[in-house]
Amino acid sequence: MPTICTFYGIFVRMFFNDHPPLHFHARYGEFEATIAIDTLEVIEGELPSRALSLVREWAIIIERNCSRIGGCVVGTPSRRKLNRWHKFKSMYWDVVEVKPRPGNSLFVRFKDGLEGLVRLREDQLTGALEPLRDRRFFEQAFIDCGAVAWPGEIDLAPDAMYAEVSGRRQSDGTLSSPTMDITG
Secondary structure: OOEEEEEOOEEEEOOOOOOOOOEEEEEEOOEEEEEEOOOOOEEEEEOOHHHHHHHHHHHHHHHHHHHHHOOOOOOOHHHHHOOOOOOOOOOOOOEEEEEEEOOOEEEEEEOOOOEEEEEEOHHHOOHHHHHHHOHHHHOOOEEEOOEEEEOOOEEEOHHHHHHHHHHOEOOOOOEOOOEEOOOO
């Protein structure tokens, strides 16, 4: 499960090997936003203003605690200029159906109805993703909070999968290439 923190009904998630820019996902009820780590600006989606304020306060506290022990990657200078207004976009990329297919492939259907085949290349299945090389293990895929996951807290970022599937959609509705780059 990619949830790293929960508070006041807000779930904060990060995914292994997710796409740039560095970000985390915050979910509150039916709302979800992708938030840039360096600026704390909403990249995509929406949260109610109070939930967004709480998430930003949480991120700043985490950043301060990390900097005391030398563990943080990103500084905070641009956070003083946070824009109080942000674009509201609906999040359509939650996975609602997943079916493992042969050849390290997954059939996925997203909340908005977009569906397609995602193929994970063998050379990408290293480190934390190495257990996915075992076919029986690969077939244990399930959905965890809108993300494709496996036992042992292995997950794939649904927004990256959505971008890959929708980016390959041609005018006739077919997919041009079945290979997803999960390395970001």
